[in-house]
């Protein structure tokens with residue numbers, strides 16, 4: 001009987017968590033592509049150390065074996081010999097409406113050679129949260145961080161990927177499964193010691 005009650009309580013807990021988990025990012029896994037561009041994301045930038053011909057490739061390979069989730073992911077970087085100049089790209093999603101509360105931002109990435117960071121930016125162009133990827137993570141790695149929003153409004157998520165050394169022909173970055181959600185929907189805060197001690 002006790003086991004049944006426990007099971008019921010756990011089911012209710014997970015049902016409640018499931019209902020609260022709303023991802024505020026649109027097309028978070030780069031699954032929706034129109035004319036070779038990911039819906040709801042804007043790509044800007046290119047080669048900084050040479051002509052546009054040095055722009056590295058940005059694409060959304062349809063390969064479920066390589067994606068972290070679903071079929072596609074964002075793949076960018078120098079992948080062949082002639083694209084050896086430095087470059088910088090931004091990958092942006094605008095119009096993310098946030099309330100004055102705590103949120104958790106997370107994403108999965110791979111990173112070889114270049115740098116990759118994510119900024120949550122307010123209307124005044126101030127970053128309220130920065131997450132920095134670690135070079136050399138060439139298998140899918142999750143990066144996450146929390147931010148308490150003090151001013152409700154419209155925010156922008158900006159990924160910046162930059163390659164600053166000439167001649168690095170195999171540098172790349174990959175992103176998948178971006179998530180921005182109410183931090184209270186995460187399971188982990190319920191285990192915080194501060195909440196266990198009255």
Ligand SMILES: [Ca+2]
Nearest residue numbers: 029069070072
């Ligand atoms: Ca995906």
